Amino acid sequence: MREAAPDAQWFMDYRNADGSEAQMCGNGTRVFAQFLCDRGLVDGVEFPIATRAGRKLITRAEHGFRTDLGPWTLSRADEARGRGMDSVVQVVGSPDPLPAISLDLGNPHTVVALPPSISLELLDLSVAPRVDPEPRHGTNVEFVRAIGPRHISMRVHERGVGETLSCGTGAAAAALATWWWAGTPSDELAWRVDVRGGTLMVDIDGGSVGLAGPAQIVAAGQVSLPD
Numbered sequence: 768m769r770e771a772a773p774d775a776q777w778f779m780d781y782r783n784a785d786g787s788e789a790q791m792c793g794n795g796t797r798v799f800a801q802f803l804c805d806r807g808l809v810d811g812v813e814f815p816i817a818t819r820a821g822r823k824l825i826t827r828a829e830h831g832f833r834t835d836l837g838p839w840t841l842s843r844a845d846e847a848r849g850r851g852m853d854s855v856v857q858v859v860g861s862p863d864p865l866p867a868i869s870l871d872l873g874n875p876h877t878v879v880a881l882p883p884s885i886s887l888e889l890l891d892l893s894v895a896p897r898v899d900p901e902p903r904h905g906t907n908v909e910f911v912r913a914i915g916p917r918h919i920s921m922r923v924h925e926r927g928v929g930e931t932l933s934c935g936t937g938a939a940a941a942a943l944a945t946w947w948w949a950g951t952p953s954d955e956l957a958w959r960v961d962v963r964g965g966t967l968m969v970d971i972d973g974g975s976v977g978l979a980g981p982a983q984i985v986a987a988g989q990v991s992l993p994d
C-alpha cells in the first residue's frame with residue numbers, strides 16, 4: 768500500500784457491516800476526507816489517500832469532495848464484449864433472471880439495467896439477489912433505471928451488508944455500465960446518479976472515473992479494535 772501511494776499521509780481501511788473487508792468505499796473516501804479536514808490533518812485543495820485499492824486523489828469541491836477513483840475494468844471483458852452481458856441476476860420483483868455486466872472498481876460490482884416492465888421501487892432487496900455465475904469473492908449488485916440523458920436512478924444491494932441508501936463505487940459502476948451499453952459519445956461524460964440517500968455525480972474519462980458528492984459527519988464515537 769505504501770508503494771502504491773508513496774505520497775499519501777493517510778490510509779483509509781474499510782469494513783462491511785458483517786465485518787468482511789472491502790478494498791474500497793467511494794462514499795467512505797469523502798467522509799474520510801471530511802474527517803481529515805475537520806481535524807486539520809490535511810491541507811490544500813487536493814490530497815491523496817491510500818486505500819486497499821491503491822492511491823485515490825481527493826479534491827475539495829463546492830459541496831463536498833471529488834474522488835478520483837482511477838482506472839476501472841470490465842471483470843469479464845470477453846463475455847461482456849461478445850454478448851453485452853456476462854452474468855444473470857435473479858431478484859425478487861422480476862419473474863425472470865436479468866442480464867448484467869460485471870465491473871471492477873477496486874471492488875466488484877454487477878450492474879443490471881432494468882427493463883421498463885420492472886419497477887425499480889418495487890424490487891425486494893431484503894432478499895439478496897442471486898448472481899449466476901456466482902463471483903468467487905461476492906459482489907455489490909446495482910439495479911439501474913434510465914431517467915434521461917446521462918441521468919440514472921439506482922438501488923444497490925451491497926456485499927457484506929444488504930440494501931444500502933447509497934454506494935459511491937456502485938454509482939460509478941452503474942454510470943459506467945450504462946455509458947458502455949449506450950455507446951455514449953465521448954463528449955458526454957458527466958453523469959448524475961440518484962440513489963435513495965441523495966445524488967452523486969460521476970465523471971467518466973475513458974479508462975478512469977471520478978465520483979463527487981457531499982460529505983457530512985453525523986455522529987462521533989469510539990471504536991475498539993481487537994489486538
Ligand SMILES: N[C@H](CCC[C@H](N)C(=O)O)C(=O)O
Nearest residue numbers: 789792793794874934935936
Ligand atoms: N458503499 C461503498 C462500497 C462498500 C463496498 C462493499 N460493500 C464491498 O465491496 O464489499 C461505496 O460507497 O463505494
